[in-house]
Amino acid sequence: MATASAEIKVTAEIAAEHGLSAPEYAHVQQILGRDPNITELGIFSVMWSEHCSYKSSKVHLKRLPVRGKLVVQGPGENAGVVDIGDGLVAAFKIESHNHPSFVEPFQGATTGVGGILRDIFTMGARPIAVLDSLRFGPITADKSAPGISPEIIAKNRRILDGVIRGVANYGNSFGVPTIGGEVCFEACYSQNPLVNALALGIAKKEDLFFAKARGIGNPVIYVGAKTGRDGIHGASLLASAEFTEESQQKRPNVQVGDPFVEKLLLEACLEAMTTGAVVAIQDMGAAGLTCSTTEMASRGGTGIEIDLARVPQRETGMTPYEIMLSESQERMLLVAEKGREPEVLQVFKKWGLDAVVVGEVADGGLLRVKDHGVVVAEIPAHPLAEEGPVYQRPIANPPAKKESAADWFVFGPEKKNLTENFKRLLASPAISSKRWITEQYDTMVRTNTLAVPGAADAAVVRIKGTKRALALATDGNGRWCQLSPRLGAMHAVAEAARNVACSGAKPIAATNCLNFGSPEKPEVMWQFSEAIDGLAAACNELETPITGGNVSFYNETLGSSIYPTPVIGILGVIEDATNVLKMAFREDGHVVVLLDGLSVPSDSSAANSSNGSDSHRARQFSSSEYSKTIGGIVAGQPPAIDLAAEKRLQQCMVALAESRSIQSAHDISDGGLAVTLAESCFASAPARKPGDTLGALLKIEVNTPAESAVFGECGARAVISVSQASLNAVLEIAKKHGVSAGQIGGVTANGIFRIELNGSAIIEEPVETLRDIWVHSLERALNES
Amino acid sequence: MKFGVVVFPGSNCDHDAFYAISNVLHQPVEFIWHQSEDLANCDAVILPGGFAHGDYLRTGALARFSPVMKSVKNFAKSGGLVLGICNGFQILLEAGLLPGAVMRNIGLRYICRHVHIRVENTATPFTQAATPGQILKIPIAHNDGNYTAAPQALVELQKNQQIVFRYTSADGKDDVAGNPNGSMENIAGICNRERNVTGLMPHPERAVEFVLDSADGLVIFRSMLESLVSSTKASA
DSSP states (O other): OOOTGGGOOOOHHHHHHTTOOHHHHHHHHHHHTSOOOHHHHHHHHHHTSHHHHOTTTHHHHTTSOOOOTTEEEOBTBSSEEEEEETTEEEEEEEEEOHHHHHHSHHHHHHHHHHHHHHHHHTTTOEEEEEEEEEEEOOSSOOTTOTTOOHHHHHHHHHHHHHHHHHHHHHHHHHTOOEEEEEEEEOGGGTTSOEEEEEEEEEEEGGGOOOOOOOSTTOEEEEEESOBOSTTTTTTTTOOOGGGSOTTSOOOOOSOOOOHHHHHHHHHHHHHHHTTTOEEEEEEOOTTHHHHHHHHHHHHHTOEEEEEGGGSOBSSSSOOHHHHHHOOOSSEEEEEEOTTOHHHHHHHHHHTTOEEEEEEEEEGGGEEEEEETTEEEEEEEHHHHHHSOOOOOOOOOOOOOOOOOGGGSOOOSTTGGGHHHHHHHHHHSTTTSOOHHHHTTSOOOTTSOEEEOBTTBSSEEEEOTTSSOEEEEEEEOOHHHHHHOHHHHHHHHHHHHHHHHHHTTOEEEEEEEEEEOSOTTSHHHHHHHHHHHHHHHHHHHHTTOOEEEEEEEOOOEETTEEOOOEEEEEEEEEESSGGGOOOSOOOSTTOEEEEEESSSSOGGGOGGGOSHHHHHHHHHHHTTSHHIIIIIOOOOSOOOOOOHHHHHHHHHHHHHHHHHTOOSEEEEOOTTHHHHHHHHHHHTTGGGSOTTOOOEEEEEEOOSSOHHHHHHOOOSSEEEEEEOGGGHHHHHHHHHHTTOEEEEEEEEESSOEEEEEETTEEEEEEEHHHHHHHHHHHHHHHHHOO | OOEEEEEOTTBOSHHHHHHIIIIISOOOEEEEETTOOOOTTOSEEEEOOBOGGGGOSSTTTTGGGSTHHHHHHHHHHTTOEEEEETHHHHHHHHTTSSSOEEEOOTTSSOEEEEEEEEEOOOSSTTTTTSOTTOEEEEEEEESOOEEEOOHHHHHHHHHTTOEEEEEEOTTSOOOGGGOSSOOGGGEEEEEOTTSSEEEESSOGGGSSBGGGTBOTTHHHHHHHHHHHHHHHHHHO
16 A cells, blocks of 8 residues: 555644644543544544534634524534424525635535535535525725725625535536525725525425444445545645645635435435435535544444445545545445445445545444555544533624714714715615525525515425425624624524515524634634524524534634624524415505504604714714715614514414415615615515505604604514505504504505605605616626726 | 326426326326336426436436336437426427527526516417417526527427427516526427427426416416317217
8 A cells, every 4th residue: 555645744834734722632632542543644634624613603603592493403413403383394505615615616616505504404404495694795896995996806806706606506407496695895804705505395204314323233335426536625725735745736615516416425325315225315515524433423322444445536545644634525425334335335326426435434433444455543532522622712892983973973964965875876886686596506496486586585496296385584794893893793583584584484593604814813712602692592582493504614814803793594494385475565555564563763753863872873874884885884773672672573474474465565674764665666576567566644743853764774674565554454463562663654656665754754755766776787897898 | 186296316396297287287197207118108297496316417318318218219219208307308308309409598597587478379288278469477487498499490490389488577577587598589398390399497386376476387288288188079
């Protein structure tokens, strides 16, 4: 066995180059009772990497609520699983693929989608939807970040284009609808875009599969694509130059995806599972063969023995080190019942995929790796998987920024230009329609999509064979989390849950993707800890336990971190799929009602107009989309949150959906009431004759600045439209849920969008003019050169 | 009447076509694996959408070599009804069962959205239940739908009334804005001279229920059923 790796003697220096600190290396020696060889060192380094071991986040993640009546599987498996009734379960999870997407946007994004899909069908669930939560640097001049150069803007556009094509490529070819998510733009993401992909699948409860190796002597089978040298140390972020021949080119660490192979793998795995001969299965994602063998053995309380000579390989001369650490895509490891291998192998053969018995489940709890019969690594699996380092990293609350009214948005001077400013807001990449993006995704394959992107606040898919539908939404406002990580995180949960409720679904569970800077910076760990507390508080109050997700640290370039960006995905259930709520206004003459979970709405109460609360209002408004886009100001605090009010509003929305008494629903978020109302007008267009889009007339009577009244982003609010005949019933339901319901206007046939504040029009424009701006701005911005 | 839905490795609208036939049209339907040469006594065969064989080399270029295609060709030759949807249409073009080819969409991007198509010829087994000039709202979802044919082939298509569907604006006007992919003559779907083989880029199986925003695609499957029933009666 003449491999390059076998000749290297491991020293503390080499261990350090692998990212293992001196105490970590000492622990490795203690577990083994000797020095590791280079292959073993590689295995420890990836298993104990931040990405795989959660060593910096573990102590904090413990504070998240993970249990609930409907939770079948919480964090720790390939995906979280919840009971959705009718004997069915939903498996769902969100994961990041941020760094690869910056290095190589197309492949980074595409393998991000591929990885999360495998996590879902590994559980025996057929994927039925994908959502993507994306963050990019500015793609147009950004008033709040004047230092951004045209070159950076051009680069951001290229990254966006590559990521969108990558996401589309994988989902479209694989045959799963990509139906939602968000796209946000902030200067901090210029050098570090975020690509978070969420996948949802369903299975019969009794058909779920887990990744626990069981049954001594059972064969371990490698299936799927061949192993190559791609993606080595992709997860652990380390260079591996010292371990390869000098002549060898440095390999890119970004994995390369093939959705066609993944589609075959999906069909083959689901078919193999029906044979009854599959005992356990896990995908090979980060840390590939290393992670899948170790975790399956550790979870099952067994050992696993494999021989690398049997692993299908794409290249010749790969060392054990390389094979164990490769992150080649579209691979799975499964354990079958002894004697029934042929049944399993036959299925993979039918689908034209490699399937090879590479080893067996063994006694003694060891991960034993051989190469042509010679042992090249032997490590106790459980300590490797479970005894990784855990750190209580230092936390430091950054010094409080001294802010005064001078830093905040000033109400008033722009009052006369509100219509113009509104148009600019609608044209901004943050607010404008994402149609140009979502049309590149197959949103309809599998014929379950009841709400395509932009039709409802959440993505909604029906479950054939039942009356039910599932709703999913993601949210995460990095800007708010930067200003207050705790409050921002609470808002992320509240808004995602509100979106789900506004589609008519009851929120039941959550998944999270926590994107932060370096955990070695005390202020980043403070943000992380605060965000965890915010998530915990909100998920507890809204009864949406977190069933899984991932943590992505080290999102920084040249020493500057991204905004702390926890992205939350919330899953909801609609008992009767015909009760789905959409945002489009339906008919002129319908009454527009503002629902507010706060019994005394802050923006409409004259009692709040004292000087003290004016400055409070300016401080909150300075964190809004309007303040950023129009004023160029990002400061202050996110709006205060009242979780009980959020809950009241959400329960009210679900009750209204079930009562079938309302015509449309849309929550108030980015851009405030004006944007919400406009979007309900715009969404009416596809179902109507060209140019015959519905208008709206809104009359608000408040004693607050106009900007705050129409562009403020306080939570716990939604706009619904109701026929005259149902109005009383709707008001009754709102009252019962402790939600205030104000009749603020009506849907009109004249095609004019008009908002009156205390009797005089502050915004007035034909809907079609506004819609043209909103629909086309993103594409126009991207096509600018 | 029994329908068969061919499953190539990489087909991903096979389940959708199956569901439309079984749950909406209420007819028996069976999957046919691409390596089978047995069409299981089906009365009509559907080649579904997707990315058969990964669409490597060229869309449909590898799929035409799948063993099932030999049987599909024989079936078509003997007058059997064959419908190719999206990738299925691309395969029919590569297999020579329909004339012409598709190129990348003119915008060089994948597009998924509802479009409007006009039924240009109701004298086919795939459109006989439609009214002449009927406008159907049906989604597309493809990278390569830009239909093209040699000038002579295009003349033949027109002369023989083989252009079955054209993209139009929502109110049925011929205009470029209604054509999502740049296809010649706004062509969305064509048939062979014998009328028993039709291919189209839009996905009628995605538009068979109002809950999916349109049920306009159903008229194509209803036409197939009517045609099969009446030909069975005629031969009885």
